[in-house]
Amino acid sequence: MRYAMAIDTKKCVGCSDCVVACQVENNVPIGHCRDWVVEATSGTYPDLSLEIRSERCNHCTNAPCVRCCPTEASHIVDGGIVVVDHNECIGCKACIESCPYDARFIHPKGSVDKCTFCIHRVEKGENPACVSVCPTKCMYFGDTDDPNSEISKLLKKRKWKTLIPEAGTKPNIYYLT
Amino acid sequence: MSKSLNRRDFIKISSLGLGGLAVANPIFDWLGGSMNSGESLQETIKRIPTYCEVCFWKCAGWTHLNEKGDIWKLTGNDNDPHCNGRLCPRGTGGVGMYYDEDRLKTPLMRTVINGKQTYREASWDEAFDFIARKMKKIADEHGPECIALFSHGSGGKHFGRMLKAFGSSNITAPSYAQCRGPREVGFFATFGEGIGSPERVDIRDTDCLVLIGSHIGENMHNGQVQEMSDAIDKDATIITVDPRFSTAASKSKHWLPIKPATDMALLLSWIHVIINNEWYDKKYIDKYAFGLDELKEHVKSYTPEWAYGITTIKPNVIRKTAKEMANAAPSVIIHPGRHVTWYGDDTQRLRAVAILNALLGSWGRRGGFYNPEKKKVAKLDIPKFPKPSKTWRDAFPDQYKLAGLALASGICDATIPAADRDCSFKAWIVNGTNLISTLPNQANTIEAIQNLDLMVVIDTMPMEITGYADVVLPECTYLERYDNLRISGHREPTIALRAPAAEPKYNSKSAWWIAKELADRLGLNDYFPFETEDQELDWQLKKVGSSLEEMKKIGLKKFERKYDDLYPLEGLPEYEFNTNTGKIELYSTAMEDEGYDPLPKFTAHEEPPTDFYRLIYGRAPMHTFSRTANNPNLTDLMDENKVWVNPKVAKEWGLINNQEVWLENQDGVVTSFPIKVRVTERIRWDSVYMIHGFGHTDKRLSRAYGKGASDAELITQTKIDPVMGGTGMRVNFVTFLTEEPTKGAA
Numbered sequence: 001m002r003y004a005m006a007i008d009t010k011k012c013v014g015c016s017d018c019v020v021a022c023q024v025e026n027n028v029p030i031g032h033c034r035d036w037v038v039e040a041t042s043g044t045y046p047d048l049s050l051e052i053r054s055e056r057c058n059h060c061t062n063a064p065c066v067r068c069c070p071t072e073a074s075h076i077v078d079g080g081i082v083v084v085d086h087n088e089c090i091g092c093k094a095c096i097e098s099c100p101y102d103a104r105f106i107h108p109k110g111s112v113d114k115c116t117f118c119i120h121r122v123e124k125g126e127n128p129a130c131v132s133v134c135p136t137k138c139m140y141f142g143d144t145d146d147p148n149s150e151i152s153k154l155l156k157k158r159k160w161k162t163l164i165p166e167a168g169t170k171p172n173i174y175y176l177t
Numbered sequence: 178m179s180k181s182l183n184r185r186d187f188i189k190i191s192s193l194g195l196g197g198l199a200v201a202n203p204i205f206d207w208l209g210g211s212m213n214s215g216e217s218l219q220e221t222i223k224r225i226p227t228y229c230e231v232c233f234w235k236c237a238g239w240t241h242l243n244e245k246g247d248i249w250k251l252t253g254n255d256n257d258p259h260c261n262g263r264l265c266p267r268g269t270g271g272v273g274m275y276y277d278e279d280r281l282k283t284p285l286m287r288t289v290i291n292g293k294q295t296y297r298e299a300s301w302d303e304a305f306d307f308i309a310r311k312m313k314k315i316a317d318e319h320g321p322e323c324i325a326l327f328s329h330g331s332g333g334k335h336f337g338r339m340l341k342a343f344g345s346s347n348i349t350a351p352s353y354a355q356c357r358g359p360r361e362v363g364f365f366a367t368f369g370e371g372i373g374s375p376e377r378v379d380i381r382d383t384d385c386l387v388l389i390g391s392h393i394g395e396n397m398h399n400g401q402v403q404e405m406s407d408a409i410d411k412d413a414t415i416i417t418v419d420p421r422f423s424t425a426a427s428k429s430k431h432w433l434p435i436k437p438a439t440d441m442a443l444l445l446s447w448i449h450v451i452i453n454n455e456w457y458d459k460k461y462i463d464k465y466a467f468g469l470d471e472l473k474e475h476v477k478s479y480t481p482e483w484a485y486g487i488t489t490i491k492p493n494v495i496r497k498t499a500k501e502m503a504n505a506a507p508s509v510i511i512h513p514g515r516h517v518t519w520y521g522d523d524t525q526r527l528r529a530v531a532i533l534n535a536l537l538g539s540w541g542r543r544g545g546f547y548n549p550e551k552k553k554v555a556k557l558d559i560p561k562f563p564k565p566s567k568t569w570r571d572a573f574p575d576q577y578k579l580a581g582l583a584l585a586s587g588i589c590d591a592t593i594p595a596a597d598r599d600c601s602f603k604a605w606i607v608n609g610t611n612l613i614s615t616l617p618n619q620a621n622t623i624e625a626i627q628n629l630d631l632m633v634v635i636d637t638m639p640m641e642i643t644g645y646a647d648v649v650l651p652e653c654t655y656l657e658r659y660d661n662l663r664i665s666g667h668r669e670p671t672i673a674l675r676a677p678a679a680e681p682k683y684n685s686k687s688a689w690w691i692a693k694e695l696a697d698r699l700g701l702n703d704y705f706p707f708e709t710e711d712q713e714l715d716w717q718l719k720k721v722g723s724s725l726e727e728m729k730k731i732g733l734k735k736f737e738r739k740y741d742d743l744y745p746l747e748g749l750p751e752y753e754f755n756t757n758t759g760k761i762e763l764y765s766t767a768m769e770d771e772g773y774d775p776l777p778k779f780t781a782h783e784e785p786p787t788d789f790y791r792l793i794y795g796r797a798p799m800h801t802f803s804r805t806a807n808n809p810n811l812t813d814l815m816d817e818n819k820v821w822v823n824p825k826v827a828k829e830w831g832l833i834n835n836q837e838v839w840l841e842n843q844d845g846v847v848t849s850f851p852i853k854v855r856v857t858e859r860i861r862w863d864s865v866y867m868i869h870g871f872g873h874t875d876k877r878l879s880r881a882y883g884k885g886a887s888d889a890e891l892i893t894q895t896k897i898d899p900v901m902g903g904t905g906m907r908v909n910f911v912t913f914l915t916e917e918p919t920k921g922a923a
Binding site: 010011013014015016017019020021023024025026027030031033041043044045046048049050052120132133134135136137138 | 218219249250251252253260262263264265266269270272394395397399402403405406409410422424425427428432434798799809810811813814815823824857858859860861862
């Protein structure tokens with residue numbers, strides 16, 4: 001079982017619904033976010049292209065945040081989801097430094113916070129809040145170990161990339177291009 | 178009647194120490210472990226149906242209550258064709274509207290203390306008695322027709338009922354003359370039907386979608402954004418015409434970076450190419466259309482080469498894109514857009530859009546324009562409304578003859594007394610629309626307000642317009658009230674219920690209750706025969722075979738279509754259009770009869786002077802006009818606008834990213850606040866772009882005050898559409914001030 005997300009950059013309009021849905025679902029305090037939207041423009045007028053990406057923790061298979069955590073607060077659970085046990089977290093920020101995706105932040109309460117793939121929803125068989133709300137249906141969540149899952153099929157059919165693959169983290173967020 | 182010049186000083190309520198400090202807000206709370214492994218999270222204990230009021234797409238959804246019984250989150254109703262279970266960012270962030278601690282909290286009345294105008298808190302009774310007394314006096318002296326209602330949103334229905342019962346039909350919304358009016362008139366003149374909302378465009382099933390200045394994706398009308406995504410999935414061709422590389426442009430096979438204000442030339446040239454190459458749908462046109470010969474003759478000279486010189490779009494691109502449309506026809510949509518009041522010849526431009534659709538045979542066909550159906554719901558059993566002896570139209574004899582609805586800008590103008598006009602408005606009731614930001618030419622709006630005997634503003638937030646009121650009434654948000662059923666036309670007819678998920682916060686009340694209480698004091702109780710809103714809804718629901726009880730469980734009810742005519746022109750059946758000729762009028766006899774051009778013509782529009790740039794404004798997906806600018810969840814996504822500047826222009830002016838500048842328009846009007854520069858290739862060098870709805874000047878809006886700049890301040894010029902009175906607003910030009918202008922300087 002390997003949970004992953006594929007995000008279709010051809011459909012994403014960067015509306016940030018994923019951001020606000022996550023914030024409300026997970027009580028992320030105003031001023032912080034577990035996911036965010038990046039817009040990258042290239043070219044010169046009028047030969048332009050624009051890539052819009054909804055970004056978050058990559059739930060890396062080779063997660064530097066987990067390796068560097070001195071208290072094992074950052075750990076990997078079933079399905080490969082990287083989570084933080086905030087009772088164990090001492091707020092040392094080593095994981096924040098180690099994350100190439102800048103996916104973690106210090107919650108005002110003191111411990112580190114980040115995307116959980118909405119594990120509480122996934123356990124109930126629901127999609128993460130961001131995926132379930134997305135108006136363009138550009139986000140797909142599923143098990144890449146299952147060749148028959150929608151996400152596996154998409155990754156077979158479509159071109160995709162991951163972010164900063166050279167970091168060797170084996171990220172589990174795929175961008176369909 | 179004596180009247181001091183500044184009887185309506187703008188009152189800053191922040192100085193009054195009204196209301197409380199920020200109230201504890203569950204969404205700001207740390208709930209002791211919402212974050213990661215093994216922690217407790219909020220759970221939905223109960224959900225109550227609603228439909229969204231953050232914009233006017235009105236998606237049906239659910240308000241979720243958590244264990245504490247507090248409003249937690251909002252989700253879409255899976256069965257709703259407006260949203261298909263997915264709310265947009267604004268709808269998802271609608272909780273912020275409820276929790277916003279800057280909300281209006283209690284009725285306020287204008288008073289003078291020590292020679293200074295201010296507001297004092299008032300009871301509802303006192304406020305109602307004052308308003309009713311004033312309304313009766315105005316009716317006695319000038320007639321009830323001199324009272325106008327400006328509204329945008331659900332409350333308008335209730336206040337409209339009250340005002341119609343009182344004897345005035347002057348009920349208006351800026352969504353007509355400041356937004357989509359020209360397209361309704363342009364399409365009506367052609368097909369005998371308008372477009373409506375949600376737009377009847379079959380984007381889901383189209384093979385080719387053409388967007389002209391329409392920025393779906395940034396304009397977040399939910400169902401349309403969803404369907405555009407479906408169309409992308411199906412490899413539909415998207416063609417976008419925009420001086421800005423919009424999000425939609427970035428999804429397009431063809432982006433035509435047109436010179437602003439020249440769209441008509443492109444449209445006429447496309448028509449020319451399609452007719453001259455005989456790429457139009459001959460059978461469809463032969464059977465249904467009137468005036469092909471006249472049109473053919475009319476567009477003879479509008480060649481792609483002619484259009485190139487005007488639009489800067491190369492002739493081969495014009496031909497190629499015309500061919501793409503023809504190849505896809507009839508599964509093609511030249512999208513009519515929504516906010517189309519640009520240059521004053523907007524009805525004519527939308528006529529050209531309608532004609533192009535007609536030539537391609539897309540009206541009434543799959544992948545083009547479908548025929549929406551609405552559920553008929555019984556009207557309330559109330560007395561007939563009295564017939565007003567005059568309307569806003571009397572102020573504009575022989576003008577705007579095809580206006581289908583009242584003009585907000587027209588009523589505003591007709592409030593300023595003029596020698597040649599006997600009908601001047603004496604009272605405004607304003608609900609849910611911040612006219613200071615909504616109407617063009619703020620100075621004119623404020624002058625009109627100074628001439629009123631009564632101004633009542635009903636809102637949830639202390640928007641700028643509330644500062645000009647005699648009485649401010651706090652209405653509760655949509656999450657705290659019932660409203661009329663949402664009865665919408667779509668592929669399938671649906672009705673949706675809005676029910677309260679919480680008691681109204683503070684001393685706010687529902688719009689229905691406010692309207693009913695006012696009606697009671699005006700002796701119009703017969704028009705509100707039910708004691709409460711839920712009784713009224715239950716009566717109505719039982720007439721359509723449902724009930725309030727059932728609707729509270731399902732939120733939305735779908736009905737079978739009564740007629741099997743979703744695509745009425747598939748197979749080319751006999752069909753009579755609601756036009757003078759009974760045909761699709763390529764040549765409009767209705768326009769001709771009223772003295773307007775029966776065929777759309779190209780008119781050159783004014784160009785920016787040296788060192789000035791055309792001001793183009795638009796929408797961000799997480800905001801609705803200026804009404805969301807203080808929403809805690811949505812300002813967290815975007816709390817200010819920026820002015821988009823092409824790198825060449827930035828270089829010329831020495832501007833860098835995030836540098837603060839003030840914008841000054843052609844009339845010397847400067848923005849109240851600075852705006853940050855966004856240097857980007859995504860905008861043409863002859864234009865600048867900014868998101869509408871920022872730069873709030875009212876300090877009571879603690880998150881929105883002074884954030885970004887207001888495009889509305891800069892829109893001092895308009896070009897009025899002679900056909901229907903729309904206010905073309907893309908006719909303003911701005912330049913940059915890199916130093917803060919001294920107060921009082923132009």
